Amino acid sequence: MTILPIRIYGDPVLHEPAEPVGEITDEIRALVRDMYETMDLAPGVGLAGPQVGVNKRLFVYSYEEEDGTAHRGVAIDPELWLAPAVPESLDALEExxxxxxxxVPGERFALxxxxxxxxxxxxIEGEPFEIAAEGWFARILQHEYDHLDGVIYVDRLKLPLWKQAFKVMRKRGWNTPGCSWTPGVDDLDA
Incomplete structure (x- = not known):
């Protein structure tokens, strides 16, 4: 297995819609194995093809609910439907x-x-499946699906959080092409 470099915000592949996977080849299977390995080492709860420089509509996820229910898998050529917003969604954002x-490594913003x-x-075998998700697991699926449409969560932030996020990225040089980091190799705190 190979640990893959993770593209940082300024990389153009992160900002364009990904192409369908279509046929699941040995190359796609190897990519998915490497994506799991990279996600686990990062550590993360999801990783999309564009984040590792592959402009294909697929992502891996790994999340454990508080009750111990584990969700781990790959979504190839996914479709996502969302429940409509509820009135309390107009309230202030919570921590x-x-x-x-x-x-956008090391940063967290409310969305x-x-x-x-x-x-x-x-x-990975090409078999269709369906998942109804709630709470954090629904958030993870929405976040990863956004990557397939060329959207990064900081693009969705409201002011003043949007300004704060882009100030951090500008300071670190992350809003320019060519930035990446490799889990287990690069020290992002240095």
């Missing part, structure tokens, strides 16, 4: 709505997401 991204999502995709 438990903060999320991060391996393509309102739908509480429920329905994912339909294919697994």
């Amino acid at each position: 438990d709505e903060e999320e991060g991204c391996l393509s 309102r997401r739908s509480e429920r999502a329905l994912l339909r995709a294919r697994d």
Whole structure:
């Protein structure tokens, strides 16, 4: 297995819609194995093809609920449906709505997401599956799906959080092409 470099915000592949995977080849299977390895080492709860420089509609995820229910898999050529917003979604953002991204490493910002999502995709064997997710797992699916459409969560932030995020990225040089980091190799705190 190979640990893959993770592209940082300024990389153009992160800002364009990904192409369908289509046929699941040995190359795709190897990519998915490497993505799991990279995600686990980062550590992260999800990783999309564009984040490792592959402009394909697939992502891996790994999340354990408080009750011990584990969710781990790959979504190939997914479709995602979201529950509509509820009236309390107009309230101020809460700390438990903060999320991060391996393509904006070390930073966390509050972002309102739908509480429920329905994912339909294919697994590594090409078999269709469906997941109805709630809470944090729904957030993870929405976050990774956004990557496939060329959207990074900081692009969705409201002012003043958007300004804060882009100030940090500008200071670190992350808003320019060519930035990446490799889990287990690069020290992002240096």
